[in-house]
Amino acid sequence: MTPAAERVLEVAGKLFYDNGIHAVGVEAIASEAGVTKKTLYDRFGSKDALIAHYLRRRDERWREHVIRVVEQRGRIAPARRLLLVFDALEQWIAEENPRGCAFVNAHAELPDAAHPGRDVIREQKQWLLEYLRTLAREVGVRNPRKLATSLLVLIEGANVTSTLGVVPGAVGNAKEVAKQLIESS
Amino acid sequence: MTPAAERVLEVAGKLFYDNGIHAVGVEAIASEAGVTKKTLYDRFGSKDALIAHYLRRRDERWREHVIRVVEQRGRIAPARRLLLVFDALEQWIAEENPRGCAFVNAHAELPDAAHPGRDVIREQKQWLLEYLRTLAREVGVRNPRKLATSLLVLIEGANVTSTLGVVPGAVGNAKEVAKQLIESS
DNA sequence: CTTCGAGTAAACCGACCGGTATGGTTACTA
DNA sequence: TAGTAACCATACCGGTCGGTTTACTCGAAG
Structure with a gap:
């Protein structure tokens, strides 16, 4: 787990839990984590996979x-x-x-x-x-x-x-x- | 409650419950109910109000x-x-x-x-x-x-x-x- | 006989969606 | 020193989102 991936996961955990999964876009997660969407997708592959990681x-x-x-x-x-x-x-x-x-x-x-x-x-x-x-x-x-x-x-x-x-x-x-x-x- | 509104509410109840609220768009509800979006908005005003009616x-x-x-x-x-x-x-x-x-x-x-x-x-x-x-x-x-x-x-x-x-x-x-x-x- | 609410049809709005592509930069490592 | 993994920045894709608008039809009640 790279530092960027760690940040993404942490931010995703907060945003998903607080706002609901569907209400949060990957763009918001990436920007909040100080990461580009590219990096997010390089690490997790898809939003669904990120959701599973979050859980x-x-x-x-x-x-x-x-x-x-x-x-x-x-x-x-x-x-x-x-x-x-x-x-x-x-x-x-x-x-x-x-x-x-x-x-x-x-x-x-x-x-x-x-x-x-x-x-x-x-x-x-x-x-x-x-x-x-x-x-x-x-x-x-x-x-x-x-x-x-x-x-x-x-x-x-x-x-x-x-x-x-x-x-x-x-x-x-x-x-x-x-x-x-x-x-x- | 007009017949069209009744149909909208019934369809919304099914779609919202089965798929989750955010996952269902008003367009899908309207078309499934055989109603235009205009009618839906004339009757319910907003998606949020429709959600409240559904509940x-x-x-x-x-x-x-x-x-x-x-x-x-x-x-x-x-x-x-x-x-x-x-x-x-x-x-x-x-x-x-x-x-x-x-x-x-x-x-x-x-x-x-x-x-x-x-x-x-x-x-x-x-x-x-x-x-x-x-x-x-x-x-x-x-x-x-x-x-x-x-x-x-x-x-x-x-x-x-x-x-x-x-x-x-x-x-x-x-x-x-x-x-x-x-x-x- | 006219008015009016309820409805259809279809186009349109700006914004956002998940996901991809290209290209460049840094830092560690074999 | 060459290669590579990890990252940033930006632009783009087709599609959908909630919501609005204009124009028109129809049937029933006053």
Whole structure:
């Protein structure tokens, strides 16, 4: 990844997320990054490929963030560690996610299932589900898969509702429900 | 609402939802509806106003659907009636919602808070929250507002996750969680 | 019998879209 | 020192965007 490509990706991440993918032209990205369109196309090949790169990069940051928050403290009960995912979400929303889940938003703008970005979207959700499942297994519940599914639903729901601004304390509420859910599993 | 305007609105509803708002031009809507652009602009004034009309119309259909499913059966326990909202969602997804919540999707494409469509989006979520609160109050739980919030989170989460295709039985799962939540409230 | 709203048809506007082409410059490296 | 990768600058391509304008037709209501 060349320095120019890095700048393009960074700018694209900001513009795509803030304004929506279709609303942003490659010309705007190039000029904002201090790069010519030629360079942009030399590095990424097409806008669609750039979109996929943008999503991949954001997914990487999200995963790192979750893992950092969940695994920062050394000794902690597995059930509490599972709940830390909700704290990670709350921080993520406050710091990087004012316009909602970038992957849900991208999915709304990419109806073509063959779009290269669609794979990234699917993988992002799949990873979170698997991660939750792993944590749930460590808790020792009867049905880790089912619990992980429920928690994913709560997380996605909290993300959407808190973004839409209808319910301010959506993440905290979801965390409470999750706690109750874990205890009764 | 003139017949031509009606056709425009119907076509716009389909194209906007299936392809995303920005991806559809007014020219495509007009020609698909068998109408000239002049007629479209005489009736709706602007694309932004048409977007708001599209969302409003879809919200109306959604509310009618929910109310029909929830209130179809005469005598039924309030707790069971509350759970019928999840059945309504499942039907809605199967019949009209393969690409996820139109309002969440629209929110992703309309970053400008002053856009006329944003009001409709907010009102759609607000209505559902109020409706859930009313049903929760009839159940007689201690904190209807809190329960309604939790249910909204579950509904939005189930809608998103089942759309993204990561979890097939997301709505059923959410309903189970909701049942447990109601019983322990 | 006339007025008027609703509609068609078609051209037009400036702006922007994603993408390409040509050509030149810098800096590192084999 | 020759080659090459990375970059800049500019101009261009066909096509589409949202939106406007002019001119005309038609049917129904006053």
